[in-house]
Amino acid sequence: MKTSRQPLSRNRQAPAQRRDLPHDRVDRPLAAFARDYADGEAVPRHAHDRAQLLYATRGVMRIATDAAAFVVPPGHALWMPAAEPHRVGIxxxxxxxxxxxxxxAAAVGPSATTVLAVSPLLRELILAATREPLEWDEAGRGGHLAALILDEIARAPGLPFGVPEPRDPRLCRVAEGLRADPASPLRLEDWAEAAGASPRTLERLFLAETGMGFARWRQRLRLSEAAARLARGEPPARAAAAVGYASAPAFGAAFRAAFGITPGGAR
Structure with missing residues (x-):
């Protein structure tokens, strides 16, 4: 799979390239794929004929679909339905x-792109599956691994690491500004002039396009960015300050409410 160091493009007009891998064609319920990437690599917008479970034993993946952007830290995986265009940043x-x-086999997973918590058992099963041949023995070890993997995927809880992607150009200006500086204290009223719309219009558009108001969307973005920083080893207090939380207890409470774990546990 060729990679590029270009940043993740948000151009939704370009058709998604089809990745032709043998893992998309092998006559087995599932096929495991192993690949190591260097810091800063990126896989351009593409799609696969089969559903995917994208998991990293090390490092942070940023995966963007046309509808949302996802931070996938270690210990979590991204469930991706078949034919879903997406880009990967490393x-x-x-x-x-x-x-x-x-x-x-994909019927056991969610119907939409979702970040899943990976249990210790699922982690070991994924690693074991990568050591099996592409056409593993359905009546042997490979078949037993596959059955357990599908059962663990079906049980895996989903987590709100995804940030819905706005489409309106005015909202995109606000979103890009906050991605560049998650700690920005600017209110929606402050963004209005740069966005070219009234605060009321922006709030209405946020709700219509992302399913949440501006304040909730910004919190989701901040917590996702904090999760990426924690996964890279930053102390919780520094990660909290970097995304705009002046109070460590407030950050800890918000993070725990969103993801079910403490910032220290995520780190």
Missing amino acids: EGPVAMRALFLRAD
């Missing part, structure tokens, strides 16, 4: 261990 050296699932 932060730090990443050891990706992915699964490609045939349509019948």
